[in-house]
Amino acid sequence: MRVPLSWLRELVAFDLTPEQLAERLTLLGMEVKGIDRRGTEWANVVVGELLAVEKHPRADRLSLTRVNTGAGEVLEIVCGATNIAVGQRVPVALPGAVLPGNRRIERTEKMGAVSNGMLCSGDELGLTADADGILILAPETPLGAKLADLYGDVVLDVDVKPNRGDALSIVGIAREVAAVAGGAVRLPPTDVVEGGRPAVERLSVAVEDAGLCPRFVGRWIEGVTVGPSPDWVQMRLLAAGIRPISNVVDASNYVMVELGKPIHTFDAGAVARDPRGRAGLQVRLARAGERMETLDHVERALDPETLLIADASGPLGIAGVMGGATSEVSDATRDVIVESAIFDPVSIRRTAFRYALRSEASLRFEKGQEFRLARLGADRATRLVAEWAGGTVAVGAVDTHAQEPAPRRIAFRPARVDRLLGTDLGIDAQREVLRRVGIETEVSSSVTDVAIAAGENPASVAASAGTAVIATVPTWRRDIEVEADLAEEVARVHGYELVPPRRPPTEMPAWRESPLAARDAIREALVGAGLTEAVTYALVSPRMLEAFRWTFEDRPAVGEAAAQGRPVAVTNPLSLDHSLLRQSIVGSLVEVVDTNARHAIVDVAIFEIGRGYGGEPDRSHEWWRLGLALTGAVEIPAWNQPRREVDLDDAKGAIELIARLLGASAPSYSPLTDEPILHPGRSATVEARLPNGDLAIAGVVGELHPRLAEAWELRARRVIVAELSVAGLTGGSLAVVRAAPLPRFQPNERDLTVDVPDSVPAAEVTQHVREAAGAHLQEATLVGTYRGHPLGPDERSLTFRLRFGAADRVLSDAEVDTAIGTISGALADDIGARIRS
Amino acid sequence: MNLDDLSRDLETLAEETASALAGASDVAAVEALELDVLGKKGRLTGVLRGIGALPADDRPKVGAIANRVRATIEAAVAERRTILGSAELDARLRAETIDVTMPGRPIRRGSLHPSIESMAEIARIFAQFGFVTYETPEIETDEYNFQDLNIPQDHPARDLWDTLYVDIPGRLLRTHTSPGQIHVMRTVKPPIRAILPGRCFRYEAIDASHGTEFFQVEGLMIDEGTTLGDLRGLLDEFAHAMFGAGKKTRFRPGYYPFTEPSVAFDVECLVCGGPGCPACGRSGWMTILGAGMVHPVVLRNCGLDPERYQGFAFGMGPERIAMLRHRINDIRLFLENDLRFLGQFR
Structure with missing residues (x-):
């Protein structure tokens, strides 16, 4: 506003x-x-008087003028307008002035004549809407005065x-x-000089549903002259952000701004007559198939929920939203009908949305209007039309609901208000505060119902005699309905700043594990490991959603939700790029990798903990996942640190770090060869389990499929990604560490090298080692691999460091030899491995 | 062999050893000499072998001399070894000298995202005041997002939240974290102190201060005697924790359909500190959150007796908090994930 x-x-x-x-x-x-x-835009614009206006010798449409600007100087100015005459006072922009729209005024030459400035139109100054001629100021306007001093606001x-x-x-x-x-409000005058036949003989109004139009006030003005409004009216409307149109239309807009009452004016001549010869207005819902052309000259098919102002021959306007073209007030209009009505706010709001026609008027209607304003607004607008456009106002008005409702009386308990606010105002101070906003009060002497909830499901409580105060709420304050509203009014008028702050002394709730605990620990760990946290849009493009839809079988970690349901689409998206809720995180991370590559940042290690979303006909699913994307150098390349490109093992390392954090076993990997998003030879499903066997981590890790990288025109050569369900992302805390006692006896370590075909995964070899080793094997770690002579072309050797030990003694070499022998035998028998001695 | 001869031999040994030591050029030569003179089969032992031929009376005298000579030699060896040893160490240290002004080996560390970290920080501060954290769905029903919060269908207040709807009947993407209030009040009984961080969505064109996706942190405190003054006191503490002790705050009326009275909470402009500047729209204040006393209708919708229970709710944008704290001028940076931006947060 x-x-x-x-x-x-x-x-x-x-x-x-x-x-x-x-x-x-x-x-x-x-x-x-x-x-x-x-x-501020009228610096160097002053009031001048035209001393001479002569035709330009070389240009028919230009005039040569001499202007006295009061500074003892007479300026010669060339002007193209035709409405100027000697003796008029006009705004003069002197050289150096900068008018609205950053228009610079300089000394110029026009067709051989020097012009020392410019005479301005109201439009050029942003002061009125008139662009056709120079703004002619009142004769008494002081000569030489700065325009900003006169009309600045x-x-x-x-x-x-x-x-x-x-x-x-x-x-x-x-x-x-x-x-x-502390002052009093002076309401603008609404009395009207009337004459001629009464309005009820000129106009009839039939309201079909009083629920949708509780009140309609119509007035009639005969014999108006439609033209521009007085300049001061135009200036005022423009200052308020409303474009002047004509005296009649401006009068209605003026009342909308001044009183908050939207008014509509009709060309009475365009309204069909009722059987008694009166202009017959109807307020009714649109009928099936009805159409009309609105003021913006758009032909509209009308929805049957649309409330219309109509006459016997059809729609005249969409009630409260926009008038119709056929009854628009124009220069030819002679008689005017002023409409000032109250409409159902919900109906207006829906209609304005339906036709995408939300206006200053509909905005006011949909918030609900003071009932009294229907008559006040009609009278005020009628007065202004008569003042600015002339004509005779018909006696009286047509009013479908002339009796004004009594002001609302709402009870409140001052003690309750103080208890809510934490103040100690008491009854008298509260009454005094409310009086300042026109709310009169009286102490109730009997048991009183205090409304605590309004609307569809109202509720009230009984207050004993003397404890409640009954407030008489001014009719314009439709927002005050219940006790809490009066509490706010007391606080607001008294001053929120006077509410004494207090640290809450009340009882503390029971402890609850933060759902962020495990998530935060994982975030911190990954950041420490060199990864940066990203946050990407949950809403993605259809192309992204399709390209990065996983096909592997989703298994959630313990306590985590499964990825399920169809993709959920936004029905009113802002753009296609953000129209679907994502089902995986990796796609967005790959996009981040690419965005950064565009900025020449090629070493990227990022993660995001975010939700995936799925829908079913009557419900929705949300699940948390951890996504990783790595590309470029692992460590920061430096003079003392050679560049090393990231590979799958780096992503695995991050996953193993999280597994340790969760207290889970080392993750196990299985080849994943048929996931279209990933490189078939460099991808794995991963899982890590808690000591009780529950899944701590489940998901996939791998290199982005080169085909996908190509389709997305990625600048990065290799991107390693992972998408994982991790126990604790949804909630819960990390398991408490149970410290194991330190071993009292030295372990016995042996290295074992086995040659195996490439077709046998290392994980399988490790598993066989573990199974065959017996109870004393404490750890089996892969410490080296080798390929080349004397191995065959599809063979490699794997070296494991095996640590044997017992809690109660040092193992003898013989015992360890036996175990190694068993392992060797099993490896040879089960997977055809050759053991190196 | 008599006493005198023996004594003279011992003295000679001492002198010879001393001059040999002086000629020794490194620790190894000293150690060889030490072995040659003082070793089990060394020259000192050799000299003393003659002691058996002496009369019994002389033997203790020779013993005393021999001990003195041994001590002298040992001291001389030790001294020489120290001298030569430190020279060798010096040479080694010189040889091992490097340019210590070269930069160290960089250790890579990532960074926490400022939106999430801002949310976590807000939650940590309120945790100190006994607030516990909850999370609720992002795909919400119209009831939770609006109706239960005292925002009926077609209510003009819905203009405050431009909404994205989804293709599940009656569902939408939550426009604020306030539906979390309903979830919490329907789950736990007062006393309630809850913090609800999470992602929200709006049908709003993206510009420097608005995004279609952003985060919010909701707070809720319900008890029998929780007042507007408690809200003010708590928010003052929060402002001091987040923006610095002694920061001035302003408590003024706001509007939300689900709170009555409603509050807007300002902190003194972090750029100009009060006189007014472009950053604060020349007002000297920056609005950091909205709040209010939970509307009795909302309490009742959640099955709480509004005559018995009262309390407040507040909601804030962690991005806005981060923007104020870190002087970030464009909210779009938060979702762009440009590492030149993210990398500034450690």
């Missing part, structure tokens, strides 16, 4: 600077978002909250100002 202070001062007196006023209003809940000073941009539709008006803001500055 743009509030020109010149307009505001007409309705309420205050002795505050714009900044002070802005702060007071902000502290009252009317947040001032900005202070706009109009006139300060406009507050007030953020009016949705519950305060009443404050979408100068009057509404004036009431707030009065509450903080």
Whole structure:
């Protein structure tokens, strides 16, 4: 809501600077978002008087003028407008002026004549809407005065909250100002000079459903002359952000800004007559198949839920949203109907959304209108039309619901208000505070119902005699319905700053494990291992979703949700790029790798802990996953650290780190050869189990398939990715470490080298070693591999370091020899391995 | 062989050893000499072999001389070894000298994402005040996201949340973390102190201060006597923890359909400190969160008796908090994942 202070001062007196006023209003809940000073763009624009206007000798459409700007100087200025004459006072932009739109005025030559500045139109100054001629100022306008001093204004941009539709008006803001500055609000005059036949003989209004239109006030003005509004009206409307159109239309917009009451005007001549010869307006829902052309000259098919203003021959306008083209007030209009109605807010809101026609008017209607405003607005608009466009106002008005409702009476308990606010105001102070915003109160002497909930499911409690106060709420404050609303009003007007802060002394809730505990530990560990945390969009493109849909069988870790359900689509996406909820994280991470490559950052190690989403007809699924993506150098290359490219083992190392963190066994890997996202020879499923056998980690790790990398035109050569379900991402904490006693006896270590064909995975060899070794094998670690002479081309040797030990003694060499012998035999027999001696 | 001869031999040995030591050029020569003179089969032992031929009276005298000579030689050997040893060490140290001004071997460390870390930090601060953390779904129902929060269908307040809907009937992407309040109040009984961090979605064009996806942290405290003053006191503590002790705060009316009274909470401009600058829109204040006393209708929707229980809720944007703290001027940076940005956070 743009509030020109010149307009505001007409309705309420205050002795505050714009900044002070802005702060007071902000502290009252009317947040001032900005202070706009109009006139700063009129530096070097002054009032001049035309001393001479002559035709340009070489250009028919130009005039040579001589202008007195009051500074003892007469300027010669070339002008293209035709509405100027000697003796007029006009705005003169002197050389050096910079007009709105960053238009620089300099001394120029036009067709051989020097022009020392420019005579300005209202439009060029942003002061009125008239672009056709020079702005002719009143004869008494002081010569040489700066335009900014005459017409400059300060406009507050007030953020009016949705519950305060009443404050979408100068009057509404004036009431707030009065509450903080102490003055009284002077309401604008609404009395009208009437004459001729009564309105009820000119106009009839039939409301089909009073629920959708509780009140319709119509007035009639005969014999208007449609033309531009007075300049001061145009200036005011422009300052408030409304474009002037014509005196009649401006009158309705003026009332909308001033009182907050949207008004519509019809060309009465375009409205069909009822059987008694009156203009017959109907307020009804649209009928199937009905169409109309709205003011914006769009032909619209009307939905049957649309509330219309119509006549016998068809729709005239969409009620509260937009008028129709056929009954639009034009220069030819002679008689005008003023419509000032109350409509059902929900109906207006739905309609405005349906036709994407949300306007200043519909915005006010959908917040609900003060019932009284229907008549006040009709009278005020009628007065202004008559004042600005002339004509005779028909006696009286057509009013479908003339009796005004009584103000709402709402009970509250001052003690309860103090208990809610943590204040100690007491009954008298609260009543005094409420009086400042026009809420009169009386102490209830009997048992009183106090409303604590309104709307569809109201509730109230009984307050004993003397404990409740009954507030009479002004009719414009539709937001105050229950006790809590009055509590807020007390706090707001008294001042939130006066609510004493206190550290809560109340009982503490029971301890609860943070669902972030394990997640945070994993994040910290990965960051320590050199990976950077990324956060990417949950909404992705269809192409991304399809390309990175895993086909491997999802197994969630213990306590984690499974990935399930179809992809969920947004039905009103902002763009295709963000239209589907993702089902995997890796795709987004690959995109991050590429984004960074574009910035010449080629060493990328990132992870994200995020959700995947799936849908079913009547419910949704969400699951947490950890995604990894690594590319480029592992460590930071430096003079003392040669560059090493990341490979699968680095990603595995990160996974093994997490396994240790979770207290799980070392992860085991199985070849994954048929996952389209991954390189068939360099990918594995991975799982790690907790001591009790539960899955701690499950998922896949591998190199991005070169085909996919190509399809996505990745700059990175190799990207290693992983997507894992990890126990604890959804919640829970890390298992507490159980310390094992230190061994009392030295272990016995042996290296064992076996030659195996490439077709036998190392994991299988390790497993056979473990199974055959007997109870004394404490650890089997792969410490080296070798290929080449004397091995065959598809063979490699694997060297394991085996640690044997017992809790109660040092093992003898003979015992270890026996175990090695058993292992060797088993490897030879089961997988055809050759043992090196 | 008599006493005198023997004594003279011992003295001679001492002198010869001394001059030999002086000629020794390294520790190895000293050690060889030591073995030659003092060893089991060394020259000192050889000289003393003649002791058996002496009269019994002279033997102790020779013993005394021999001990003195041994001590002298041992001292001389030790001294020479020390001298030569430190020279050798010096030479070695000189040879081992490197350019210590060269930079060290870099250790790679990643960084925590500022959105998530900001959320975690907020949760940590409120944990100190006894707030426990919950997480709730991102795909929500209209009931949880709006209706149960006192925002009926077609309510003008819905303009505050431009909503993304999904192709599951009645579901949407939560526009705020406030539905978490409903989940918590339906799950646990007061006293409640809860923090609810998480991702939210809005149908809003992306610009420097808005994103379609962003995070929020919701707070909820419900008890029998929790007041607006408690909210103010707690938020002051939070502002001091997050932005620095002594930072001025401002408590003013706001609007949310699910709180009454509603609050907007400002902290003094972190850039200008009060006088006003472009960063704070010349007001001297920066709004960091919205809050209010939970509306009785919302309490009742969750099965709590609004006559018995009262409390407050608040919600804030961790990105906004991070932007204020770290002077980040564009919210789009948070989801771009440009490592030149992320790498600045350690």
